[in-house]
Amino acid sequence: MNFKIGIIVLFMSVLHLNAQELQDLSTTYRGEREKENNLVHTKLSVAFNFEKRQLSGEAWLTLAPHFYPTSSLTLDAKGMLIHEVTQNGRALKYDYKDDVLKVNLGKTYLKDDQYTIYIKYTARPDEVKQEGSAAINDAKGLYFIDPDQKDAEKPTQIWTQGETESSSCWFPTIDSPNQKTSQEIYIKVPEKYVTLSNGILVEQKNNNDGTRTDYWKLDQKHAPYLFFMGIGEYSIVKDKWKNIDVDYYVEPAFEPYAKDIFGLTPEMMDFYSSYTGVDYMWPKYAQMVARDYVSGAMENTTAVLHAENAQQVPGQLIDENSWEYVIAHELFHHWFGDYVTAESWSNLTVNESFANYGEYLWIEHKYGKDAADAHRHEEIQGYLAGGNELKDLVRFYYESREDMFDAVSYNKGGTILHMLRSYLGDQAFRTGIKQYLTDNAYGTGEAHQLRLAMEKVTGKDLNWFFNQWYFNNGHPKLEVKYDYNDSSKLVAVSISQNQEEVFQFPLTIQVYEGGKPKTYPVWIDEKSESFSFKYTKRPELVNVDSDRVLLVEINDSKTTENYVHQYLYGTTYEDRREAIENLGDHQSEKIAVTTLSKALNDPYYGLRILAIDKVDISRSDAAEAIKHMEKLAKEDPKTLVQAAAIEKLAITKNEKYIPLYNEALKSKSYAVQNAALSALFALDPQLGLTNLESVVNEKNRKYLKDALIPIYIQIKNEDQMPFVADNLIAGMFFTDDKQTQNIYKEGFQWVVNSSNIEATQNLVDSFVDMGIKYKDYGADQMARQVLNQVLGVKQASQYSNKAEMIKIVEDGLAKL
Numbered sequence: 001m002n003f004k005i006g007i008i009v010l011f012m013s014v015l016h017l018n019a020q021e022l023q024d025l026s027t028t029y030r031g032e033r034e035k036e037n038n039l040v041h042t043k044l045s046v047a048f049n050f051e052k053r054q055l056s057g058e059a060w061l062t063l064a065p066h067f068y069p070t071s072s073l074t075l076d077a078k079g080m081l082i083h084e085v086t087q088n089g090r091a092l093k094y095d096y097k098d099d100v101l102k103v104n105l106g107k108t109y110l111k112d113d114q115y116t117i118y119i120k121y122t123a124r125p126d127e128v129k130q131e132g133s134a135a136i137n138d139a140k141g142l143y144f145i146d147p148d149q150k151d152a153e154k155p156t157q158i159w160t161q162g163e164t165e166s167s168s169c170w171f172p173t174i175d176s177p178n179q180k181t182s183q184e185i186y187i188k189v190p191e192k193y194v195t196l197s198n199g200i201l202v203e204q205k206n207n208n209d210g211t212r213t214d215y216w217k218l219d220q221k222h223a224p225y226l227f228f229m230g231i232g233e234y235s236i237v238k239d240k241w242k243n244i245d246v247d248y249y250v251e252p253a254f255e256p257y258a259k260d261i262f263g264l265t266p267e268m269m270d271f272y273s274s275y276t277g278v279d280y281m282w283p284k285y286a287q288m289v290a291r292d293y294v295s296g297a298m299e300n301t302t303a304v305l306h307a308e309n310a311q312q313v314p315g316q317l318i319d320e321n322s323w324e325y326v327i328a329h330e331l332f333h334h335w336f337g338d339y340v341t342a343e344s345w346s347n348l349t350v351n352e353s354f355a356n357y358g359e360y361l362w363i364e365h366k367y368g369k370d371a372a373d374a375h376r377h378e379e380i381q382g383y384l385a386g387g388n389e390l391k392d393l394v395r396f397y398y399e400s401r402e403d404m405f406d407a408v409s410y411n412k413g414g415t416i417l418h419m420l421r422s423y424l425g426d427q428a429f430r431t432g433i434k435q436y437l438t439d440n441a442y443g444t445g446e447a448h449q450l451r452l453a454m455e456k457v458t459g460k461d462l463n464w465f466f467n468q469w470y471f472n473n474g475h476p477k478l479e480v481k482y483d484y485n486d487s488s489k490l491v492a493v494s495i496s497q498n499q500e501e502v503f504q505f506p507l508t509i510q511v512y513e514g515g516k517p518k519t520y521p522v523w524i525d526e527k528s529e530s531f532s533f534k535y536t537k538r539p540e541l542v543n544v545d546s547d548r549v550l551l552v553e554i555n556d557s558k559t560t561e562n563y564v565h566q567y568l569y570g571t572t573y574e575d576r577r578e579a580i581e582n583l584g585d586h587q588s589e590k591i592a593v594t595t596l597s598k599a600l601n602d603p604y605y606g607l608r609i610l611a612i613d614k615v616d617i618s619r620s621d622a623a624e625a626i627k628h629m630e631k632l633a634k635e636d637p638k639t640l641v642q643a644a645a646i647e648k649l650a651i652t653k654n655e656k657y658i659p660l661y662n663e664a665l666k667s668k669s670y671a672v673q674n675a676a677l678s679a680l681f682a683l684d685p686q687l688g689l690t691n692l693e694s695v696v697n698e699k700n701r702k703y704l705k706d707a708l709i710p711i712y713i714q715i716k717n718e719d720q721m722p723f724v725a726d727n728l729i730a731g732m733f734f735t736d737d738k739q740t741q742n743i744y745k746e747g748f749q750w751v752v753n754s755s756n757i758e759a760t761q762n763l764v765d766s767f768v769d770m771g772i773k774y775k776d777y778g779a780d781q782m783a784r785q786v787l788n789q790v791l792g793v794k795q796a797s798q799y800s801n802k803a804e805m806i807k808i809v810e811d812g813l814a815k816l
């Protein structure tokens with residue numbers, strides 16, 4: 001599963017939540033669920049009641065005792081009505097309460113004695129009461145989107161979300177990741193809808209009553225939480241990997257772009273098959289996009305579901321396919337998660353760390369090491385953002401299983417795999433994961449199985465690594481000091497560990513004399529250590545942790561000259577990134593300015609953007625940098641760099657750039673258009689508005705909102721107030737830029753103090769949606785507070801439509 005931890009982290013900081021509040025204080029041990037009976041096969045037949053948002057189902061479940069003889073079976077069945085439980089037509093006694101169905105089998109079965117029972121039931125997702133997936137929303141398992149077709153903007157859809165234990169909201173099962181079952185499902189739907197489920201679409205049967213029944217089948221076994229159904233009006237765009245169907249289910253409007261969004265999937269399947277040494281093992285691969293999805297994406301076996309953000313248009317895709325790493329993540333789950341499944345949520349990281357690291361591996365393979373390391377940098381920032389340092393990677397104590405879906409299981413886990421790969425070597429790492437996958441195929445795994453596989457392949461003892469990184473928490477925090485002795489021609493590098501527990505790890509230290517470094521591998525396992533290196537001429541730079549693999553925070557004592565050398569000769573993305581950051585803080589020194597100017601031409605576009613961001617163009621010595629920037633604005637091969645350069649040039653408020661901005665408005669890139677619109681408006685509001693009218697239309701308005709919303713707020717454009725009201729939250733809460741926040745807050749006041757019904761409705765809806773979506777982070781409370789303030793303003797107002805507005809706000813409050 002994938003969701004945007006970054007956004008949530010930012011949100012937590014807005015809500016002033018701190019690590020302590022989110023810290024897990026649970027003292028209940030969370031082990032693997034005991035296996036009394038095991039699922040063998042699951043056959044389902046389902047139909048829907050759209051009006052009641054219910055599913056009527058029949059289930060034929062085949063099971064067998066795990067080891068001990070048993071005459072009873074316990075199933076999860078959440079919020080259901082159970083109509084009948086039988087075996088070969090003979091009624092079985094059962095007891096159904098508190099979402100658990102206990103069946104008396106009427107006889108004792110021995111190990112491996114298979115038996116099949118039949119259950120007729122009604123699934124009522126709205127009756128389910130449990131905490132939701134990815135800590136977002138209530139987990140109903142089965143979701144009806146606009147089933148009454150009331151919302152003209154929204155297509156009618158049905159989709160399911162099984163992780164963590166919500167498949168039992170729509171069929172009775174043993175809802176635990178350590179169960180595996182093969183699957184058949186008959187789905188009856190109105191003819192106009194397509195369906196998607198796991199495995200192969202074997203048959204479609206017209207019922208001659210306006211409905212059709214689709215029969216899907218997956219012979220291989222997988223865990224119940226990976227079951228999926230998706231239903232709606234979709235275009236199915238066909239692709240292939242070898243002889244396997246690869247299908248993209250998108251809303252019809254996105255059919256022309258489906259391959260631009262998902263089209264790298266077959267190449268990813270090739271890459272992951274070859275990287276792991278285990279070929280993609282499932283009979284097909286499909287991806288579907290859902291409205292109002294409760295997470296980012298989900299790795300349902302052969303039937304991945306993506307949130308609607310996946311659907312992008314050419315003006316966005318030319319900037320970047322912001323969903324590509326999610327596509328990679330869910331695909332890699334088909335090896336780590338679907339093929340070998342975490343045996344319990346405590347061990348979730350054996351799913352999520354690999355899916356997370358799969359992103360790195362793909363980016364490295366496709367776009368090179370700089371791009372991959374830039375991605376890793378973001379992941380580490382997500383982990384460091386707070387609340388994570390006291391959590392073990394493998395955690396047997398947690399409050400809610402949903403809490404396991406955090407930046408430790410994902411981000412830190414991926415980083416740890418990167419360290420393991422570096423420590424063992426790429427070939428050993430690959431052979432090790434092949435061993436792990438092969439040993440546990442169609443079964444379950446925990447961190448120990450990963451360790452044993454790696455030990456088997458490499459002949460190394462890895463307890464130290466796993467004890468430190470998997471079964472413990474935190475990371476090294478190093479203090480580094482240098483002492484150069486020019487008479488003895490020695491530099492002493494002292495390294496001390498400032499965190500509580502001492503870590504052990506390999507570390508590389510580079511000593512630069514001239515442009516070429518000498519690299520010294522060392523091993524750290526003490527609180528304080530010192531290493532001496534000989535030199536002939538005093539080194540321009542000593543670079544500790546030069547391979548940038550370790551998960552570490554370093555308090556370094558490098559000089560500006562050191563950072564200049566590091567930028568010019570450093571061997572990694574991190575070397576250059578860190579140098580640009582530091583030089584940005586020292587622009588009173590000329591060498592910092594000239595080096596930053598060079599960084600504007602960095603081979604990696606992300607660092608060109610960073611350099612643009614850091615250069616202080618108000619300085620009198622910025623002429624050279626500005627010249628560079630003009631060039632980047634016009635002709636950088638990456639549109640995101642062009643946009644960043646335009647944004648920076650806009651600060652100069654120099655009219656000579658008007659032709660450049662006007663030209664930029666013709667760009668195919670929305671990022672460039674956004675930047676140009678903002679720049680023109682900042683320079684001359686009247687001119688900006690004239691241009692705006694020529695460029696903006698109903699269709700592209702939402703893609704240009706970064707520029708438009710602040711403009712509409714500043715000119716108080718009444719016609720656009722509903723559009724503004726709909727888009728205030730992002731600028732108020734999901735940015736740390738104070739100026740942006742202030743403009744959006746001004747917009748909020750403008751809307752709240754108006755009598756515009758549509759704008760009031762949009763504002764209320766957006767806060768209600770946010771409150772519900774991020775409920776577990778306290779957003780509902782905040783939304784309630786805000787709406788109560790709005791209510792107060794409306795009540796005190798003198799508008800003739802006051803009563804109508806008050807009702808809108810009160811209705812919103814009632815939903816929270």
Ligand SMILES: [Zn+2]
Pocket residue numbers: 001002329333351352355
């Ligand atoms: Zn995932």
